[in-house]
Amino acid sequence: MRYAILLLGAPYSSQAAHSALRFAQAVIARGHRLEAVFFYADGVHNAASLATPPQDEPQIVDGWVDLQRDHDVRLEVCIAAALRRGIIDAAEAARHGKDGHSLAPPFTLTGLGQLIDLGVDCDRLITFGA
Amino acid sequence: MTVTTSVDEGAAGELLVILRHGPHSGIALKEGLDAALVAAAFGRRVSLLFMGSGVAALMPGQGKGPLDQKGTLPTLDMLEMYDIDRCYADSASLEALDMSADALVIDVTAVDSGGVAQLMACHSLVMTF
Numbered sequence: 467m468r469y470a471i472l473l474l475g476a477p478y479s480s481q482a483a484h485s486a487l488r489f490a491q492a493v494i495a496r497g498h499r500l501e502a503v504f505f506y507a508d509g510v511h512n513a514a515s516l517a518t519p520p521q522d523e524p525q526i527v528d529g530w531v532d533l534q535r536d537h538d539v540r541l542e543v544c545i546a547a548a549l550r551r552g553i554i555d556a557a558e559a560a561r562h563g564k565d566g567h568s569l570a571p572p573f574t575l576t577g578l579g580q581l582i583d584l585g586v587d588c589d590r591l592i593t594f595g596a
Numbered sequence: 597m598t599v600t601t602s603v604d605e606g607a608a609g610e611l612l613v614i615l616r617h618g619p620h621s622g623i624a625l626k627e628g629l630d631a632a633l634v635a636a637a638f639g640r641r642v643s644l645l646f647m648g649s650g651v652a653a654l655m656p657g658q659g660k661g662p663l664d665q666k667g668t669l670p671t672l673d674m675l676e677m678y679d680i681d682r683c684y685a686d687s688a689s690l691e692a693l694d695m696s697a698d699a700l701v702i703d704v705t706a707v708d709s710g711g712v713a714q715l716m717a718c719h720s721l722v723m724t725f
Contacts, residue, residue: 472723474624507627507725547627578634585611585721586640593724 469493470584471503475595476511477526478519482595483512487529489592494537501588502540503530504581505573509595510548513541515570527570534572542584545575597697599687599706603714609641609682612719615650619668620661625653628725629671636678643682644675645715646704651689654700672702686712 471490475482486503493500505512517527533539548569549558555569569575585591613632617624636642646654658669675683687706690697697706707715716722 474725506631507624546630578631579638581631582611582635582638582640585723591721591723 467589468499468501468587470501470588470591472581472584472591472593473503473505473509473512473595474507474593476508477517478523480508480595483509483526484524486592486594487524487526487533489594490533490539494533494539500533500537500539502542502580502584503533504584505541505543506547506578506581507544507595508551510543510551510553513543513548513553513569513573516568531570531572541573542576542580543569543573544578544581546578548575597687597690597706599697599708599711601708601710603684603705603707603711603718609643610720611635611640612643612645612715612722614645614647614722614724615653616648616725618649618652619658620663620665621649624725625650625668626666626671628723629668631723631725632680633671633674633678636680641682642678642680643684643715643719644680645684645686645707645712646689647686647712648689651685651693651695654685654702654704655693655695656699656701658701669701675702684711684715 473486477483534541554567556567559567615628619625632642653668660667683704684707685704687708
């Protein structure tokens with residue numbers, strides 16, 4: 467079955483990101499295809515390249531990056547939700563005259579239309595953290 | 597206030613967007629509405645269900661938020677332009693805030709818990725905000 471995840475919660479401040487990551491790993495372990503994780507609302511903080519949690523705590527950002535590398539799961543971040551929360555890639559930083567950027571590769575900024583397409587195209591869209 | 601138990605499934609949309617946050621406590625309601633508008637702009641048939649604090653979005657006479665939040669009332673006014681005309685509100689949530697489905701900023705159908713369950717069942721895609 468083809469899955470997608472919609473994640474609305476920031477890591478550490480809510481359980482949503484932790485549950486979503488474990489669900490993602492479980493879906494793949496069961497032999498399903500996880501097409502993409504869409505990060506929206508406070509979920510965009512999962513893509514923060516500058517996040518530096520203590521070493522003995524779950525490494526959530528790394529967990530998403532591993533999923534992309536090992537299982538080709540697309541990591542799509544809503545651009546409108548991200549920019550207002552300070553999650554910004556190099557191109558947008560240049561466009562808005564900002565000194566630095568904070569979107570960890572391989573996360574990519576995209577539009578909400580992508581979320582709608584995922585919902586329609588995949589067999590299941592599972593939301594975490596409403 | 598007329599409460600509907602049985603939803604006309606033939607008239608249902610493809611996507612049900614459930615809105616559970618109030619208009620000024622945060623940005624969750626706005627971001628949920630944005631998702632609904634984008635889906636409609638992409639040609640999807642969208643239904644809205646207001647539940648919990650989300651029904652406060654339907655309260656008439658809202659201004660901007662006291663902390664300079666833009667609020668969501670202007671967005672609700674645009675729903676018709678996006679052909680989003682299937683709007684529902686959970687009747688228990690309306691009653692909890694002493695609101696009546698007859699005096700809201702947009703036309704909604706009040707549904708009881710059975711109607712809510714039916715809405716979730718008859719839409720192929722549900723997004724909860």
